Amino acid sequence: MRYPKIRELIEAIKALVKGPYTSKFPKQPHQPFERFRGKPEFHEKDCVGCGACVNVCPSGALSMRDVDNRRLLEIRWDICIFCGQCQANCLTEKGIMLSHEFDLAITGNRESLKQEIGKDLVVCQDCGEAIAPYEQIIWIAKKLGPLTFSNPSLMLFYLKSQKLSSAVSEAKQEEEFLRADRIKILCPRCRREAVIKS
Ligand code: SF4
Ligand code: SF4
Missing domain, CATH: 3.30.70.3270 (Alpha-Beta Plaits)
Structure with a gap:
């Protein structure tokens, strides 16, 4: 016959005094x-x-x-x-x-x-491709603080969110990029093209 170990006896006595360790879920909320x-x-x-x-x-x-x-x-x-x-x-x-x-x-x-x-989502003003969610861009702009103004897309977007600019318009596919197109909300691909070609 195997006798219970001391540790098991202690646990059994504790359970008798304190009650069982397990909860009574689902009868009672856990x-x-x-x-x-x-x-x-x-x-x-x-x-x-x-x-x-x-x-x-x-x-x-x-x-x-x-x-x-x-x-x-x-x-x-x-x-x-x-x-x-x-x-x-x-x-x-x-x-x-x-x-x-x-x-x-x-x-x-x-x-x-x-x-x-x-x-x-915010879309590119030239090709119409989605750039990022509106709230994410605002979050980044707030994090960057004054550095926001080093990126034209971020800057325009931030100014619009503060009702200081109405620059954001519907996306429209232009034949070619002009210098003025640099100051638009553009996806990375269109920004690269605008900078190289204008
Ligand atoms: S990372 Fe995915 S799997 Fe892990 S907790 Fe979140 S939703 Fe569940
Ligand atoms: S803000 Fe947080 S919860 Fe929302 S998409 Fe990003 S990681 Fe996921």
């Missing part, structure tokens, strides 16, 4: 520990749509696509492995954050286990 990594959620007002979180997500739970001048970001909780890389690498540090929510089991359609947000 309160996760402070650093528990639960369901990640986008916080739309703090997200600028940069896509950094999508690039670091190891499971492919995060995705983004640009449709009709809108950047759509999606998180699938049925694919997420709760590693926390999205939160750790978020540009604004608050755009996506892991919550304490862990009870994600459903019996219905798993397609409902997702969250989608959208951000308006």
Whole structure:
């Protein structure tokens, strides 16, 4: 016959005095520990749509696509492995954050286990190609401070956001670049062409 070890006896006595270590979930709500990594959620007002979180997500739970001048970001909780890389690498540090929510089991359609947000994109004034989300450019301009004025696209965009310029117009394909085209919101390819050809 094997006798219980001293350590096991101590644990048994502790459990008798303090009660069982396990929680009574789902009969009683379970309160996760402070650093528990639960369901990640986008916080739309703090997200600028940069896509950094999508690039670091190891499971492919995060995705983004640009449709009709809108950047759509999606998180699938049925694919997420709760590693926390999205939160750790978020540009604004608050755009996506892991919550304490862990009870994600459903019996219905798993397609409902997702969250989608959208951000308006700024387009090149010459070719119409998407450059970056509006909020991301404003975020960069604020970070750069006076250095914003070293880049014509950033400068024009920042002035417009402050209602100091109405320079932004619809994209229109010009035959050739003129010198005045340098002071436009342009994608990197068109900016390069404008500088070389004008
Ligand atoms: S917690 Fe990890 S797996 Fe889940 S969305 Fe964030 S980066 Fe992707
Ligand atoms: S701001 Fe944060 S949450 Fe939003 S797209 Fe960038 S990294 Fe992802």
